[in-house]
Amino acid sequence: MSDTDVDLLPDDGDIAAAEYVIGLLTRDEALALEMRAVTDPSIARSIRQWQGWLSDLALTLKPVTPPPHVWQRLETAIMPAGAPAMDLAPYEQLQPQPKPRRRRPRRQWNVGSWSSWRSGLIGAALAASVFGAYLGFSYWKGDSTTQVAAVISLDGKKADYKVEVTPDGYASVVAVDPNLPNDAALQFWTLDGATPVSLGLLPPKGRFKLKRQLVPGAKLLISKEPEGGSPAAGPTGPIVYQGNLIKG
Amino acid sequence: MDIGHGQTHQDEIATLLARCALADSEAFRRLYERVNSRLYAVALAITKDPALAADALHDALLQIYQHAGRYRSEIGSGWTWVVSIVRYRALDAVARAGREVPGVEITEVPDNQDDPLEPIATASEIRQMFRCMARLEDHPRRLVKMAYLGGMTHAELAVHVGHPLGSTKSVIRRALMRLRDCMGGRR
Numbered sequence: 001m002s003d004t005d006v007d008l009l010p011d012d013g014d015i016a017a018a019e020y021v022i023g024l025l026t027r028d029e030a031l032a033l034e035m036r037a038v039t040d041p042s043i044a045r046s047i048r049q050w051q052g053w054l055s056d057l058a059l060t061l062k063p064v065t066p067p068p069h070v071w072q073r074l075e076t077a078i079m080p081a082g083a084p085a086m087d088l089a090p091y092e093q094l095q096p097q098p099k100p101r102r103r104r105p106r107r108q109w110n111v112g113s114w115s116s117w118r119s120g121l122i123g124a125a126l127a128a129s130v131f132g133a134y135l136g137f138s139y140w141k142g143d144s145t146t147q148v149a150a151v152i153s154l155d156g157k158k159a160d161y162k163v164e165v166t167p168d169g170y171a172s173v174v175a176v177d178p179n180l181p182n183d184a185a186l187q188f189w190t191l192d193g194a195t196p197v198s199l200g201l202l203p204p205k206g207r208f209k210l211k212r213q214l215v216p217g218a219k220l221l222i223s224k225e226p227e228g229g230s231p232a233a234g235p236t237g238p239i240v241y242q243g244n245l246i247k248g
Numbered sequence: 249m250d251i252g253h254g255q256t257h258q259d260e261i262a263t264l265l266a267r268c269a270l271a272d273s274e275a276f277r278r279l280y281e282r283v284n285s286r287l288y289a290v291a292l293a294i295t296k297d298p299a300l301a302a303d304a305l306h307d308a309l310l311q312i313y314q315h316a317g318r319y320r321s322e323i324g325s326g327w328t329w330v331v332s333i334v335r336y337r338a339l340d341a342v343a344r345a346g347r348e349v350p351g352v353e354i355t356e357v358p359d360n361q362d363d364p365l366e367p368i369a370t371a372s373e374i375r376q377m378f379r380c381m382a383r384l385e386d387h388p389r390r391l392v393k394m395a396y397l398g399g400m401t402h403a404e405l406a407v408h409v410g411h412p413l414g415s416t417k418s419v420i421r422r423a424l425m426r427l428r429d430c431m432g433g434r435r
Contacts, residue, residue: 018424022395024402048324053431055328056377057396058335061293063285070288070306071280077310078273 017046021054031162031176152222152241161202163220171214173199174207186240187229189221190214196221196234261326268316276313283327287334293397294338300345301338308337335397380430388423395420 013036019025020033037043152161160178165171173188186202190212199210202222214220223235230236261282267275287308291301312330319329381389395405406416 012425014428015421015424018428019402019420022392023400024395024405024420026401026403051332052324052328053377053427054396055325055331057381057393058286058290058331060378060381060393061286061289064289064292065285066288066305067298067302070302070309071284073306074280074309074313075273075277078276078313 013040013043014046014050017043018050018054021047021050034162165214171210171212172207173202173210175203175205178202178204183227184237185225185227185229187223187225187235187237189223189235191219191221198230201225201229261330262319262321263326265312265316265319265326265329268313269319279312279330280309283330287331290331290334290397291338291341294335295342295345297345300341304338304341305334307341308334311337376431380427383430384423384426388419388426391416391420392423392427 013033016025016033016036020030025033033043037047152163160176162174162176163171164174188199188202189196190199191197197212199212200208220241221235221239222241223230223239224237225235226237261279264275264279264282268279284305288301288305291304291308292298295301295304308330312333319326381392384392391405391409394400394408398405400408402417402420403413405420406413409416411419
């Protein structure tokens with residue numbers, strides 16, 4: 001039933017791209033294609049092309065007039081006086097659960113519970129061995145749910161994390177299969193101008209949703225920190241990964 | 249009036265999105281008029297539930313208005329952008345509602361190439377998509393639509409239609425190759 005044999009991806013990368021856009025691929029297959037796209041820009045081009053073509057599939061449906069309350073609610077929502085907060089409720093449930101390990105200066109740690117990620121642990125051996133891959137397709141489109149914006153490999157051999165961005169610009173970090181030794185943490189940062197802003201500690205497993213939206217071109221950094229995260233407002237350990245969220 | 253489609257209209261969607269990025273509520277109203285029934289059809293096809301579809305449409309359009317500045321025309325058409333958000337929202341709504349197998353009975357929503365009230369295509373590429381889909385046999389065409397609108401993997405699709413995984417993959421891949429050839433795709 002579970003078809004996770006990545007070798008089953010078609011040799012024709014263009015068709016694999018189509019299957020990726022449609023959402024037919026399993027997680028492992030999708031990851032394999034994303035890694036292929038790192039070294040083969042034609043895969044990224046194929047993905048864009050299929051995204052355009054397949055969006056036209058929606059035009060094969062007979063139009064159906066929505067109930068009037070849809071517009072009424074929208075109209076109310078976008079009125080300046082009644083404009084709602086930008087927070088989108090469905091994502092709140094994806095926030096990480098653990099309690100903060102320590103208080104942090106609010107000015108720098110303005111991502112709330114995000115800074116309370118339970119530590120992923122890493123040994124010193126990882127620090128010098130970093131490989132970052134940025135996929136050349138857009139951050140707002142993709143398979144049925146999200147678009148991979150970056151694949152992070154700590155040892156240069158396998159993917160440890162994916163950064164996925166949903167169509168509304170919110171990002172998740174997905175632990176693929178990280179092998180993180182003890183006594184240290186990896187902390188994820190972005191830059192607000194020249195100021196580092198923590199996005200939290202990389203998780204040992206699971207998927208974690210960032211409250212903060214990432215815009216195309218956003219600078220991403222990962223630093224090695226003591227267990228529990230940086231004791232300062234910015235990175236204190238070596239930067240083990242850096243790059244930009246891909247610009248479409 | 250609904251979206252008329254074609255490059256002119258897609259450019260219009262992009263233009264309206266640019267105005268929405270400046271918090272132009274009139275542009276948003278116009279955008280809504282252009283796309284609402286097309287997008288609701290997508291949400292309905294995915295959710296099979298009018299209430300879920302309406303909520304998904306509302307949430308998606310609010311996102312579109314609030315994040316219109318994120319759209320960039322060099323990446324794709326305005327239509328591709330808005331429909332991708334609605335599709336995502338609808339699939340997300342289905343997932344949150346705990347529905348396991350979306351996409352059932354999609355063929356009950358008929359193709360509208362014969363709908364005289366909806367002159368679909370003025371743009372050659374969209375006309376071409378209709379022609380190319382029409383050239384597929386019923387079964388592969390249905391599989392492609394179910395996959396795209398149902399968010400199903402190969403394996404889920406195979407279970408759903410009761411065919412072996414291998415043959416389901418083969419059918420879809422052949423269909424995609426035919427679509428690509430027909431669309432004048434690359435390579």
